[in-house]
Amino acid sequence: MAEVQFVDVKKSFGAVPVIKGVNIGIDDGEFVILVGPSGCGKSTLLRMLAGLENISAGAIRIGDRIVNAVPPKDRDIAMVFQNYALYPHMTVADNMAFSLKLKGAAKEERDKRVNAAAEILGLSHLLDRYPRQLSGGQRQRVAMGRAIVRDPQVFLFDEPLSNLDAKLRVAMRAEIKELHQRLQTTTVYVTHDQIEAMTMADKIVVMHDGIVEQIGAPLDLYDRPANLFVAGFIGSPAMNMIHGRLDPENRTVFVAEDGTRLPVADPGQNAVGRDLVYGVRPEFISLDPAGFPAEVIVTEPTGYETHMIVRLGGGEANCVFRERVQARPGETINLAIDADRVHLFDREAGQRLSA
The missing domain is CATH 3.40.50.300 (P-loop containing nucleotide triphosphate hydrolases)
Known part of the structure; x- marks a missing residue:
């Protein structure tokens, strides 16, 4: 050896x-x-x-x-x-x-x-x-x-x-x-x-x-x-990437390009005012009656899990639920995101700012 x-x-x-x-x-x-x-x-x-x-x-x-x-x-x-x-x-x-x-x-x-x-x-x-x-x-x-x-x-x-x-x-x-x-x-x-x-x-x-x-x-x-490439390559389904910026008045809120407001754990001062990519893995998105609305595009039941594609933040996002969700395409469900599991990346440089 x-x-x-x-x-x-x-x-x-x-x-x-x-x-x-x-x-x-x-x-x-x-x-x-x-x-x-x-x-x-x-x-x-x-x-x-x-x-x-x-x-x-x-x-x-x-x-x-x-x-x-x-x-x-x-x-x-x-x-x-x-x-x-x-x-x-x-x-x-x-x-x-x-x-x-x-x-x-x-x-x-x-x-x-x-x-x-x-x-x-x-x-x-x-x-x-x-x-x-x-x-x-x-x-x-x-x-x-x-x-x-x-x-x-x-x-x-x-x-x-x-x-x-x-x-x-x-x-x-x-x-x-x-x-x-x-x-x-x-x-x-x-x-x-x-x-x-x-x-x-x-x-x-x-x-x-x-x-x-x-x-x-x-x-x-x-x-x-470390960066957007690794985040997108490692993990299946891949990490969801949403473009936007932090709310200048509340840096624990990320505002997507379509206006959707998503939670962030305190990202630090250096993230404010920058074009960012909000990264969250599909398993850290959960069903929550009090959460934000999202339109269902595709539902894929696998038995143990339900994989779902929804409209979120101006694009599409993958979700993985442990529940057997019965929602059909075109219906609206309410979702929550675990803010402690969110990654922020500098959109231009591609490097991770926080996790």
């Missing part, structure tokens, strides 16, 4: 910069997820760590050595790809043992490591099968087993669950997290799915347009987003 550090790392393809000075520290044994929309640079960063892409500037450290010029095979890492990358003419056992065979490991050592990894992943009864005889989840476990047998300092995962159906993705999330808890190997995992990031990571790195927007524990990012 080892620490991983990105120190002012940059990457350009020709004249086009795609990684713009990234600094990330990953502790020994930590499970870190790089998350962001397509094109943000997360997979490029992972490929640079793996040695599959050259870096344009900066340094990457694994343990106590800089690996900028170290070939991939000498970096002591193991990578699990999105498409499994299994050899179709080899059995499960042969696929898992192939990297050890290339290194010249003795057959007894190969068998020992393959059997140990198969036991961990529940593959012992499948060792004689070929990839075409396996389900998608089983193939992904074989790819993980191939990484485990190498006993690397760092595991790298490049969107490994993207090809699985929704139910299997949930199961595999738990398996990967349990595997990390058992092996305690430093892990860097790339995904565009913020639910994967929230449920699996010790630490999340949110990326956008080649830069790091925020680094922190999942609930820290959820409760204290």
Whole structure:
């Protein structure tokens, strides 16, 4: 196991910069997820760590050595790809043992490591099968087993669950997290799915347009987003954003552009007189007969919860209610907002002012 550090790392393809000075520290044994929309640079960063892409500037450290010029095979890492990358003419056992065979490991050592990894992943009864005889989840476990047998300092995962159906993705999330808890190997995992990031990571790195927007524990990012991008990206349904200003005579009241008055905990003097964005997560909007009116647009009962889209503050807002609400589109309901859960952002700079 080892620490991983990105120190002012940059990457350009020709004249086009795609990684713009990234600094990330990953502790020994930590499970870190790089998350962001397509094109943000997360997979490029992972490929640079793996040695599959050259870096344009900066340094990457694994343990106590800089690996900028170290070939991939000498970096002591193991990578699990999105498409499994299994050899179709080899059995499960042969696929898992192939990297050890290339290194010249003795057959007894190969068998020992393959059997140990198969036991961990529940593959012992499948060792004689070929990839075409396996389900998608089983193939992904074989790819993980191939990484485990190498006993690397760092595991790298490049969107490994993207090809699985929704139910299997949930199961595999738990398996990967349990595997990390058992092996305690430093892990860097790339995904565009913020639910994967929230449920699996010790630490999340949110990326956008080649830069790091925020680094922190999942609930820290959820409760204290640094800016509008993180606030909108982390959380499902996404945080509601309403434009407006504080009431100059009462700074605990936010006045939306359509005149709707919404509550705010004391935001501090620096928020007064600025164009703001009022952010509130859907679960912190509740039904209240004494609250402000809102027109229902869409109702989506899910069983345990009711998701609803309403007209609020000159736009649309998502609400998540624990109750089974029977309101129909076009009807009016009364709502309240937990002022202590409101975030205010500077509209121009995008940075959070308060929470």
